[in-house]
Amino acid sequence: MITFDHVTLTYAGKHVLDDFTYSIPTDRITCLHGPSGCGKTTLLRLIASLVRPTSGTIHGLPIKPALLFQEDRLIPHLSAEDNIKAVLPAERAHESMDWLRKVGLADDAHLRPRELSGGMRRRIALARTLAYRGDFLLLDEPFTGLDADRVEQMAALIRETGTPALVVTHSKHEIALLGGTLLPLSGPPLTIL
Amino acid sequence: MQTSTSFSHKFLRIALAALFWLAVWQALAWWVGLNLLLPGPLLVGQTLVDLLGTAGFRMAAFNSLLGILLGFLAGVGAGSLLAWLTWASPLLDALFSPLLRLIRTAPVASFIILALLWLTSRTVPMVIAGLMVAPILWSSTKAALEEADQSLLEMAKAYRFSRWTTFRLIYLPQLLPHWTAAAATAMGLAWKSGIAAEVIALPRDAIGTNLYRARLLLNTEELFAWTVLVICLSFLLEQFFIRLMARLGRRYTI
Numbered sequence: 001m002i003t004f005d006h007v008t009l010t011y012a013g014k015h016v017l018d019d020f021t022y023s024i025p026t027d028r029i030t031c032l033h034g035p036s037g038c039g040k041t042t043l044l045r046l047i048a049s050l051v052r053p054t055s056g057t058i059h060g061l062p063i064k065p066a067l068l069f070q071e072d073r074l075i076p077h078l079s080a081e082d083n084i085k086a087v088l089p090a091e092r093a094h095e096s097m098d099w100l101r102k103v104g105l106a107d108d109a110h111l112r113p114r115e116l117s118g119g120m121r122r123r124i125a126l127a128r129t130l131a132y133r134g135d136f137l138l139l140d141e142p143f144t145g146l147d148a149d150r151v152e153q154m155a156a157l158i159r160e161t162g163t164p165a166l167v168v169t170h171s172k173h174e175i176a177l178l179g180g181t182l183l184p185l186s187g188p189p190l191t192i193l
Numbered sequence: 194m195q196t197s198t199s200f201s202h203k204f205l206r207i208a209l210a211a212l213f214w215l216a217v218w219q220a221l222a223w224w225v226g227l228n229l230l231l232p233g234p235l236l237v238g239q240t241l242v243d244l245l246g247t248a249g250f251r252m253a254a255f256n257s258l259l260g261i262l263l264g265f266l267a268g269v270g271a272g273s274l275l276a277w278l279t280w281a282s283p284l285l286d287a288l289f290s291p292l293l294r295l296i297r298t299a300p301v302a303s304f305i306i307l308a309l310l311w312l313t314s315r316t317v318p319m320v321i322a323g324l325m326v327a328p329i330l331w332s333s334t335k336a337a338l339e340e341a342d343q344s345l346l347e348m349a350k351a352y353r354f355s356r357w358t359t360f361r362l363i364y365l366p367q368l369l370p371h372w373t374a375a376a377a378t379a380m381g382l383a384w385k386s387g388i389a390a391e392v393i394a395l396p397r398d399a400i401g402t403n404l405y406r407a408r409l410l411l412n413t414e415e416l417f418a419w420t421v422l423v424i425c426l427s428f429l430l431e432q433f434f435i436r437l438m439a440r441l442g443r444r445y446t447i
Contacts, residue, residue, distance in 0.1 A: 048351055065351075073348040077366050086362060087352040132352060 002026060002047060002136075007056035009042060016042045017053070018189035026060065026136060029158075029165045031175040034185030034193075040168045041070060043190065044138040047166065066134025068142050070168075072125040074113040080124045081109040087132045099127040102157055104150075118145040126154060130161055137165035143174055152177060232414035241418040249398065257318070257400040258426060261387035264319035268326025268383065269376055275327065276334030297328035305390045317394040318401065322387040326379040333375030337368045366442075373438040377431055384427040 001023040009017040016039045024030060024047075032040045045051045046058060048067045074083045084096035100106045103123040113121050122145050129137065137158070143151045155177035158165065169175060175182055184193040215234050222233030232240075244250045275293065279286040296304075304324055308317045341364055349359045391401020400419055407416040 050347060050351060067351045069344075069348065069351075071344065073344050075345060075362055078362070086354070086358070128352075 001060050002062070003059040004046075005057045005059060007046070007053045007058060009046065009051065010054045011042070015189045016187075017046075019056070020190055022192055024166060024183075025181070026062070026164045029167060029178050029180035030183050031167045031169050031178060031180035032183050032185055033169060033172070033175065034187070038185050038187035039190035040185060041140055044140055044166060044168065047136070048138055062134065062136035064132075064134045065136050065138050066129045066132040066163075067138040068126055068129040068140055070140040070144075072113070072121045074121060074125060074128075076113055079110050079112055080105060080116065080120075083113070083124055084128045084131050087128055095131055099131045100124075102130075103127045103154070119147070119150065122146060123150070123154065126157075130157065134163065137161070137163050137167075139165055139167045141168050141170070143169070143171075229411055229413055232417055236414050237417040237421060240414045241421055244415070244418055244422075249403075252398040253400050253403050254422065254426065256396070256398050257387065257391060257423075258430075260315070260319045260391075260396075260399070261322045261383050262430070264322030264387060265326050265380060265383040267319070268323035268379065269330050271323065272327035272330025272379075273334050273372070276331045276338060279331070280335050280338040293328045293331050296324055297332070301325060301386050301389060302393070305393045308390070309394055314394040314396040318387040318390040318396065318399070321390040322383040325382045325386040329375050329379040329382065330372070333371050334368065337371035338364065341367050369438070369442040373435065373442065376438070377435055380431045380434060381427055384423060384430075388423055 003023045004017075004020050007017050007020045008015065032043065034040055042051070044067065046053065047061060048065045049061065050067075074080075075086060078086060081096050081100060084099055085093050088095060097106060097109060100109050103126060105120060105123055105127070108116060108120065113124070116124070122143070126139075126142055129139070139158070142158070143154060146154060151174065155174065158167075159179060165178075165180075167174075167178060167180060169178075172182075185191065186193055219233045219235065222228075222231045222236075225231045228236060275289055279289050301321065305317060305321055308320055312320060345363045346359070349363055354362070388401045388404065391399045392405045393401075395402045395405060400423055404416060404419045407413070407419060
């Protein structure tokens with residue numbers, strides 16, 4: 001369990017989290033569903049330790065979280081393959097091609113991000129996150145820009161890793177594909193409904 | 194085919210512009226009619242060819258080139274290092290930034306005269322060239338560091354990149370274009386300030402010393418010939434540097 005204990009986070013004078021207390025299970029896929037700006041991404045960033053709470057504590061943080069950002073954040077001068085290699089230790093560098101194959105982009109391994117479509121970039125970003133082999137996945141809208149078939153394939157790929165995850169999504173269909181538990185939210189400040 | 198055509202067009206344009214200004218220069222020289230005041234390009238060219246054959250010329254060119262190049266490299270190194278330090282530490286920023294701004298704005302002649310009190314005439318041009326180069330590299334490198342892509346840096350943090358990997362994959366590609374442009378500008382300034390320092394410090398066998406002697410003996414065509422040499426050396430060195438950096442930076446081009 002990742003336990004938020006009376007956590008407050010103030011950003012630009014606004015309470016994104018205000019005395020937030022909740023435990024997120026770490027043995028399954030949990031899907032965060034709520035309106036834009038309610039604090040879903042902030043929750044992921046707190047778990048990834050990219051931001052610190054203004055007050056309160058978080059217990060049971062994952063040792064090696066793997067975060068898929070809302071934006072692709074690929075390194076622009078690196079090829080698709082090298083973007084994945086960048087997060088792998090040298091002894092696992094060869095796995096980058098396996099991951100490109102899994103997301104259906106083996107033939108585009110040499111292309112740089114600007115030479116790829118939005119959907120292809122998203123798949124590379126997802127492949128990078130999964131290749132990292134974190135102990136907990138934090139996926140912020142992982143299927144943005146993908147067509148229905150690709151969403152199904154990528155959801156299956158996430159499920160196959162067997163890694164517990166916290167997934168931000170706006171689609172009930174995606175939650176069903178991931179086999180995740182729904183956690184409806186509102187805010188700000190972030191509230192569990 | 195397209196590239197070679199555009200290249201020959203560009204070359205033709207430059208050649209025509211050069212010919213135009215050489216013609217203007219020659220016409221002015223004829224109009225003035227006194228080599229002491231304005232020698233024509235033909236006479237300067239002849240003087241340069243005569244000078245090229247002398248051992249003193251080669252020695253002067255070598256000494257000046259070596260001194261200014263060493264000063265330039267030291268300035269590039271110091272400026273880049275100070276950029277990192279002042280970017281990383283607010284305390285070092287508070288200490289060094291005013292000093293570097295002062296060096297950038299103070300007259301170069303003041304530094305040359307001061308340096309003459311403390312250093313040998315041979316080392317003054319080197320130190321002055323370095324002093325002029327360092328603030329340019331400092332400000333440009335620091336600005337590039339401050340403008341580094343925060344979203345990629347956050348990604349590097351999330352995936353626990355080592356410091357070296359973060360530098361190599363994120364900072365370096367963003368630094369290189371700024372750094373190359375600053376270094377190319379600084380190269381011209383290193384030559385200008387280095388030669389000016391030589392004219393004042395008068396080290397043995399140096400271009401600046403020969404410029405000073407030519408002025409003293411009212412040998413204007415020789416003064417022009419040495420100046421042409423400085424321009425050529427500065428241009429060649431700058432082109433070599435830009436091409437070298439372009440080759441190194443090719444893998445980082447987006």
